[in-house]
Amino acid sequence: MLRLTAGVGVGLLFIVGPVSDLYRSSMGTARVAVTTVLWISFVALYVLTMRAGYRLRLGPRATLVFIAALLVLPIVMLSLGAPGSFAILFVYFVAAAGMRLRADAALVIVVATAVGVGIAATATGSKGDAVASYVLVIVAIGTMMTAFNRQIRVNRELQAARHELARFAVTDERLRIARDLHDLLGHSLSVINLKSELAAKLIETDAKRAAAELADVQAVGRQALAEVREAVQGYRQLALVDALAGAQSALAAAGIAYEVDGAQVRLPADVDEVFAWAVREGTTNVLRHSGAAHCAVRISDRAGEATLVVEDDGAASSQAAPAGSGLAGLSERAARLRGRLEAGPRPDGGFRLQLVVPVSQ
Ligand SMILES: Nc1ncnc2c1ncn2[C@@H]1O[C@H](COP(=O)(O)OP(=O)(O)OP(=O)(O)O)[C@@H](O)[C@H]1O
Ligand SMILES: [Mg+2]
Numbered sequence: 001m002l003r004l005t006a007g008v009g010v011g012l013l014f015i016v017g018p019v020s021d022l023y024r025s026s027m028g029t030a031r032v033a034v035t036t037v038l039w040i041s042f043v044a045l046y047v048l049t050m051r052a053g054y055r056l057r058l059g060p061r062a063t064l065v066f067i068a069a070l071l072v073l074p075i076v077m078l079s080l081g082a083p084g085s086f087a088i089l090f091v092y093f094v095a096a097a098g099m100r101l102r103a104d105a106a107l108v109i110v111v112a113t114a115v116g117v118g119i120a121a122t123a124t125g126s127k128g129d130a131v132a133s134y135v136l137v138i139v140a141i142g143t144m145m146t147a148f149n150r151q152i153r154v155n156r157e158l159q160a161a162r163h164e165l166a167r168f169a170v171t172d173e174r175l176r177i178a179r180d181l182h183d184l185l186g187h188s189l190s191v192i193n194l195k196s197e198l199a200a201k202l203i204e205t206d207a208k209r210a211a212a213e214l215a216d217v218q219a220v221g222r223q224a225l226a227e228v229r230e231a232v233q234g235y236r237q238l239a240l241v242d243a244l245a246g247a248q249s250a251l252a253a254a255g256i257a258y259e260v261d262g263a264q265v266r267l268p269a270d271v272d273e274v275f276a277w278a279v280r281e282g283t284t285n286v287l288r289h290s291g292a293a294h295c296a297v298r299i300s301d302r303a304g305e306a307t308l309v310v311e312d313d314g315a316a317s318s319q320a321a322p323a324g325s326g327l328a329g330l331s332e333r334a335a336r337l338r339g340r341l342e343a344g345p346r347p348d349g350g351f352r353l354q355l356v357v358p359v360s361q
Contacts, residue, residue: 011095014088015043021083035077042073042089049096063100070096071113084126087134090117091141098145106149110142173234179329180231183277186326187284188224191250192217194287198253213253240267243276244297247283251295254287256312262299267306271357274333275299275308278341281326282310282353290314290351301359308355316344316351330355 022035049066052058058066074089090113097109114135121131195213202210230236244260251258267275279297286295292314300307330353331341339357346352 011092012043012047015046015092018083018085018088021085025081025083027081031080035080035082038073038077042070042077042092045069045073046092046096050099052100058100067093067097067100078120084121084124084130087117087121087126088137090134091137094138094142095145098142098147099149103146103150106146107143110139110146113142114138175332176234177232179325179332180236181228182325182329183281184224184227184231184236187246187250187280188220188227190284190287191220191246191253192224194250195220195253216249216253238273238276238280240272240276240279240299243279247279247295247297250287251283256286256292257294259294259296260299261296262301265299265301265306267299267301268359270337271306271359274337274339274357275306275355277333278308278330278353278355279310281330285326285351285353286310286312286314290316292350304359306357306359309352311346311350311352313350315349316346327353 019036019039022032022039025032027035045066049058049063049070052063052066070093071090074086074093077086077089078084094106094110094113098106101109117138118131118135121134122128126134195217199210199213199217202213227236241263244263248258248260283295283297286292290312292312295310295312298307298309298311327341327343330343334341334355334357337357339355341353341355343353344351
């Protein structure tokens with residue numbers, strides 16, 4: 001901003017010369033006075049046009065009007081009989097056009113102005129080298145300002161793109177933390193709930209089992225705390241074997257029979273992790289929503305596709321399941337690996353969750 005102001009100021013040094021020529025010319029006083037007013041208007045319009053976009057906001061139409069005025073004013077001054085050195089004002093006109101207009105339009109204006117000034121200066125008897133220097137300076141300054149303006153625009157776009165990328169990264173990370181926390185806490189709190197309810201029921205009749213359940217509650221609480229810390233710090237890695245073991249313990253506490261098929265299947269690390277999250281959310285849903293007596297988990301890896309199924313024989317409603325965060329989060333995790341999630345009531349009763357992820361051979 002300061003640099004631009006300084007640049008505009010230095011640029012204006014060359015605009016003073018014609019004024020001293022004006023006072024040395026043989027023009028009448030009235031014409032000199034009118035030309036001086038027009039010259040002052042020109043300088044003011046030029047400064048406003050160059051600095052527009054900083055403190056001053058100029059709409060596209062106002063910009064065009066300002067730039068047109070920067071062309072008309074010198075023509076009027078020269079028609080009033082101002083000295084030939086006033087042709088330098090056309091250099092300021094092309095500089096403003098280069099700075100404020102689209103590059104293609106600005107270049108057309110630069111060329112047209114150079115040709116126009118060249119023809120007019122020759123016709124009014126300017127010497128060949130003076131004409132050549134006007135034309136050259138117009139072309140040089142006009143194209144330079146056009147390139148400069150382009151550079152400024154590209155820089156702005158680059159900066160905007162960088163901000164956008166940073167914003168995406170933040171949103172992505174926020175979603176990851178939300179998903180991880182949901183899936184971790186949803187599971188742990190369900191297990192804690194279940195086991196403390198069980199302990200409360202057992203405390204009168206079987207104090208020993210109640211104590212064992214409470215010890216489990218403590219262990220799950222401690223583990224949840226550690227997992228939440230890891231999730232927030234971003235190095236939480238869930239393993240399928242651990243998720244299967246956790247599911248077994250939680251379902252057993254709820255008195256739900258549990259069977260696993262394919263626990264030995266070896267999967268790539270990213271698929272293993274998504275399956276682990278799916279087992280966790282799937283079995284937590286069985287605990288919370290199904291009222292099932294039996295839950296089966298099946299893992300397979302065939303024909304370039306790894307498949308995980310979690311199903312139960314509960315009383316899932318045949319209505320379309322209301323969208324919760326759990327299945328939506330799983331869907332997102334699957335989509336990141338170009339996989340797909342299907343979840344819903346089974347035709348013969350119970351609920352079925354199936355996750356299919358492509359695996360490169
Ligand atoms: N095993 C299941 N048995 C019966 N209904 C289920 C089962 N799993 C999911 N659902 C139904 O699907 C819905 C969506 O599940 P989802 O896991 O997305 O959300 P939620 O468990 O309700 O809440 P959240 O997981 O966000 O805490 C559930 O509310 C429930 O109605
Ligand atoms: Mg859920």
